[in-house]
Amino acid sequence: MAQLAVCGDMHEIDAILFDKDGTLLDFVSMWGFWSECVITAFGTELTVRGLKALDAAAIPSLWGTQHHESGRIIGYDRNGPLAMGTMADLYAVLAWQGYLAGMSWAESRSAAIRCGEGASAMLEIERPARLLAGVKSFLDACRQQGLPIAVVTADETDAALRHLEWLGIRPYFGMIIGTDQVERGKPFGDMAELACSRLGVQPARTAVIGDTNGDMLMGRAAGAALRIALAGGTAAYPDASHIISGYEELRLGG
Incomplete structure (x- = not known):
């Protein structure tokens, strides 16, 4: 006791x-880094398919992030998806954006997971915690x-x-x-x-x-x-x- x-x-x-x-x-040093990697990679997934890229103005609302004018993540909503959600939750939110942009759900979900796994590999390298x-x-x-x-x-x-x-x-x-x-x-x-x-x-x-x-x-x-x-x-x-x-x-x- x-x-x-x-x-x-x-x-x-x-x-x-x-x-x-x-x-x-x-939180920001770790998951801000991870999120920036995921969002950049998912933007590439859209671009190579000739689809409209994610709207920069809408990105903060995806998972609840706060951004510097340069686009770098500098804060987060402590009651938002990035702070409270699971990986599955985050992938679902991102996959929805791909679906809206023109991907099939299966294609978009696969791309979201692939981008997340790539970002996690970058975490292993950089270890920004x-x-x-x-x-x-x-x-x-x-x-x-x-x-x-x-x-x-x-x-x-x-x-x-x-x-x-x-x-x-x-x-x-x-x-x-x-x-x-x-x-x-x-x-x-x-x-x-x-x-x-x-x-x-x-x-x-x-x-x-x-x-x-x-x-x-x-x-x-x-x-x-x-x-x-x-x-x-x-x-x-x-x-x-x-x-x-x-x-x-x-x-x-x-």
Whole structure:
């Protein structure tokens, strides 16, 4: 058992479940890079078929991204598809654009997946992941307290494992639960419930930390004691029990 101080309030908890992207690692450095690779490649798929390219003005609305005037991704909607969706969700959104442009659904879906896999290969080469400020020291505190911690992510498990290894933090976590391990991903409570079961703790003695309201909804559905939103931008977190701006607002005690 440990005590977690959040916004000045002290809570007894037995475990913490962390979202990955935007919670442990910088979302834009990772998924902004990936998205730019996918969108560029999909534009090429359209062009070589003599079809109309994606409308640059419409690109931010596809997955919920924010762009510099140069086109580079500099932010994201924390409650949008890129932040909350699975790979299958993102591919479906992109495939719809290809279908509207004149591809068959099968052709467009294949192209979207091919572009996504190519972008993931570029991730492997570039490894643009960066830890958020305060993450490492907080994970060290969890280890010192002997507090069980896990990752629950909308990403696939194998990909999540690689990303955590790139960052050098994989050994901190007793469990990594990706969306492929459950029937229903976020915002349902399945991943949190599975993580708690495997850690041997009760959800009602567990804290969830995430950067989207989907994470908060997952925590609520699982019956988590605390639902801590790592806030950013103008995102709303109606299902959070606490909202913080950074890890410096969290303190662990025995």
